[in-house]
Amino acid sequence: MRLLLVEDDKDQRQLLAELLTDYDLVLAASVAEAQPHLGKVDMVLSDWKLGDGDGLMLLRAAQRLSQGPAFVMMTAYGTISHAVEAMRQGADDYLSKPFSRQELALTLEKVGRAQKLRQDNQRLSQALTDQNKLTEIIGQAPAMQQLQSRLARISDTDATVLIEGESGTGKELAARALHQLSRRAQKPFVAINCGAIPEALAESELFGSDKGAFTGATQAKAGKFEAASSGTLFLDEIGELPLVLQSKLLRVLQEGKVTRLGEHQERSIDVRIIAATNRDLKAEVQAGRFREDLYYRLNVVPLVLPPLRERKDDIPALCRHFLALYARRHGLSQPELSPALVGRLLSHHWPGNVRELANRMERLVLLGEDMPIAAVTPGNGDFTVSLPPGGLDWEAFERHCLDKALALNGGNKRQTARYLNLGYKALLYRLEKHGL
Ligand SMILES: Nc1ncnc2c1ncn2[C@@H]1O[C@H](COP(=O)(O)OP(=O)(O)OP(=O)(O)O)[C@@H](O)[C@H]1O
Ligand SMILES: [Mg+2]
Secondary structure, eight states, X not given: OEEEEEOSOHXXXXXXXXXXXXXXXXXXXXXXXXXXXGGGOSEEEEESEETTEEXXXXXXXXXXXXXXXXXXXXXXXXXXXXXXXXXXXXXXXXXXXXXXXXXXXXXXXXXXXXXXXXXXXXXXXXXXXXXXHTTOOOOOSHHHHHHHHHHHHHTTSXXXXXXXXXXTSSHHHHHHHHHHHSTTTTSXXXXXXXXXXXXXXXXXXXXXXXXXXXXXXXXXXXXXXXXXXXXXXXXXXXXXXXXXXXXXXXXHHHHTEXXXXXXXXXXXXXXXXXXXXXXXXXXXXXXXXXXHHHHHHHTTEEEEEOOGGGOXXXXXXXXXXXXXXXXXXXXXXXXXXXXXXXXXHHHOOOTTHHHHHHXXXXXXXXXXXXXXXXXXXXXXXXXXXXXXXXXXXXXXXHHXXXXXXXXXXXXXHHHHHHHTTOOHXXXXXXXXXXXX
16 A cells, blocks of 8 residues: 655654555655645555645645545644544544554554545446446437437336437447346346348247257257346347248237247246337338338337437547547557548548447557548539548548448449449459459
8 A cells, every 4th residue: 555654854754654664655744745646645644734734735635636545644742623623624534643653553554444445446436437338328419419318218117119220320329228227237138130130040039949940949949038038129120020020029029928939838028129220110111011010019219310420510529439449448549639630520421320430430549540531422413522631542532432332232243333333344343453
């Protein structure tokens, strides 16, 4: 433990120092000398009377620190009122002179133990705060504020929630935050991507299967509904769920029971359902691709995450959030957010929303430089390009556009060529050039 000893009398300071060899000791003779050390020690042992002031001044300064040191005041013989005053101001203990070597040792030991507990506590609650940061939603835009208040309002209910929003807008983050805020927080949060499971396996994935229920089912297996028992089940990309399974899901939601594939026994389930989609589910219903009754069953509480380009005011705060996050994660220093960079980020269209921004900030942390990207705003057969003022890396820009166009067309090259109004060969040549 680091102990700051403040005593203006040279002989007494020396004497005390010799008694305090168990501590990592810092010596000071005055308020001015002691002050800079207050934030760096675990405990302070200070005399009341000091040449340039008194111990009370130090005590007050120590208490202004957010994680200040413990404080023991030494008072002169016959000045018990000073001891009372020190305790009233929040000192942990006092020693009135003259005191024995044993009294000194016992007092410091007791106060030191309490201080250690206090510090451990602070560390634990800091760790908890860090954990909460994982589901922290950044955003002052009105739509984000409304989202936050809705999350708080419905977190303690079991209401089914449908989250809609473009890719990368934070749908999963909102779902996790909702779970964290609910009384189910200590229970599992199970996510399943309905678009990523093959149709043939989807039923057993969701509801479970008995041994031998289908070829390859060598063991009885619980589905995601059972895995999420007492917790939250996040049905991601719900719009991708095949129609057959939509009917089965609806039945499960209505009855609150699942039956494993190949079994007859029904199992009661207690799960909160959160569904998410980046499709316009209402339009899917109109097109006959999504069951209307399931849509209404899921859409009890609608949450809509606006695309990033509609809440650009949030960009600087999001940048700072991600820069700090990735700097910490990679153990690198946090880059500055220059006005030029902010300007560039504000003029970008953000098709990949917050995820795109997060990736870009991670690259900035890792490489120490931002890759300039021009903002392209599509118009009617025409488009506006705003070029970054600081210059443009053309090859990187072309590669970026190709990458985006490919992704937009699901990796299909012929479709991408048509999309870019390029001949198929011309596209292949460019892809090859960029190693895509
Ligand atoms: N408002 C926000 N504040 C802080 N981080 C955010 C915010 N929105 C999104 N993120 C972060 O951006 C990333 C993408 O978010 P998330 O995975 O929730 O998006 P999504 O809507 O589920 O996307 P997809 O439809 O592609 O699955 C995550 O790392 C998430 O933590
Ligand atoms: Mg997602």
